[in-house]
Amino acid sequence: MGITKDEVKRLKKFAAQIRMETVKCVGTRGFGHLGGALSVVETLAVLYGGVMKINPQDPNWKGRDKLVMSKGHAGPALYSVLALKGYFPMDWLKTLNQPGTRLPSHCDRKLTPGVDMTTGSLGQGVSTAIGLALAQKMDGFDTRTYLVTGDGELDEGQTWEGALFAPQHNLTNLIWLVDYNRKQLDGHTIEVIDMGDIAAKFTSFGWYAQSIAGNEVEAIALAIEKAQAETAKPSCIVLNTIKGAGVPLVEAIELNHHIVFEGEIFEKSVAYLETVLAELEQGEGS
Numbered sequence: 001m002g003i004t005k006d007e008v009k010r011l012k013k014f015a016a017q018i019r020m021e022t023v024k025c026v027g028t029r030g031f032g033h034l035g036g037a038l039s040v041v042e043t044l045a046v047l048y049g050g051v052m053k054i055n056p057q058d059p060n061w062k063g064r065d066k067l068v069m070s071k072g073h074a075g076p077a078l079y080s081v082l083a084l085k086g087y088f089p090m091d092w093l094k095t096l097n098q099p100g101t102r103l104p105s106h107c108d109r110k111l112t113p114g115v116d117m118t119t120g121s122l123g124q125g126v127s128t129a130i131g132l133a134l135a136q137k138m139d140g141f142d143t144r145t146y147l148v149t150g151d152g153e154l155d156e157g158q159t160w161e162g163a164l165f166a167p168q169h170n171l172t173n174l175i176w177l178v179d180y181n182r183k184q185l186d187g188h189t190i191e192v193i194d195m196g197d198i199a200a201k202f203t204s205f206g207w208y209a210q211s212i213a214g215n216e217v218e219a220i221a222l223a224i225e226k227a228q229a230e231t232a233k234p235s236c237i238v239l240n241t242i243k244g245a246g247v248p249l250v251e252a253i254e255l256n257h258h259i260v261f262e263g264e265i266f267e268k269s270v271a272y273l274e275t276v277l278a279e280l281e282q283g284e285g286s
């Protein structure tokens, strides 16, 4: 189990590309939900970098796996990976949240090719992902649904209804990734509602739960492999992440949920990510 060193390199580079596009996407608008978009970049790199069955030329292909980005404010990160995979032109990333755009601040499945579920009202993506996973099973498809929620999002009672439902209905094709970046809109999760040991809670609800380094592609790939191998229970992967991950000037902002992102901070962040990408490209030759 696990991935090769070459795979790690490839996925790290893909993550850096997604991170760069996410930063540019929000920077073009001048403000946005950058912290929680950046914390899930490695997860998206692993999922779209080889784990998920997808067909960017036919986004509605019935044989595809599905992703529900329940923390719909992370749209810019999802749009970046979808654009890089060729679901739509890269140019669209410059239109985030503008009048007439196909890329609204929160995900909308009717507007954006490759977006499987409309999200933004926290908690609801859990119910819709469960519906999708149930439908995949009822249709006899050998496909999975991947669900990404925040940790603050777990404050919504609806999430725990879902956590009870999925094991009882044997949704072994559901993999729930919780972005445990320990912050939410207006502060630290521990101060709002302390989620404590999330993996232990899911285990007690009948899930196969893992808690991992959530900004490490290798750890994510391994955890997903283990989740896929689990045949008796739905899976939960708690991603221990950093809000604003990979962009030091954004990580350093205490309340970095929705920030103004233009001028110096934008330019310095792009310059920083250019050096990261260059280093990763150099490393490819070694």
Ligand SMILES: Cc1ncc(C[n+]2csc(CCOP(=O)(O)OP(=O)(O)O)c2C)c(N)n1
Pocket: 035, 036, 037, 039, 071, 073, 120, 121, 122, 123, 149, 150, 151, 152, 153, 154, 179, 181, 183, 184, 185, 186, 243, 257
């Ligand atoms: C039902 C609902 N209540 C409130 C909001 C406003 N809101 C948007 S993001 C957010 C915080 C979410 O925190 P978390 O799930 O931890 O997201 P992350 O830190 O990963 O961005 C809130 C309260 C919302 N979108 N939906």
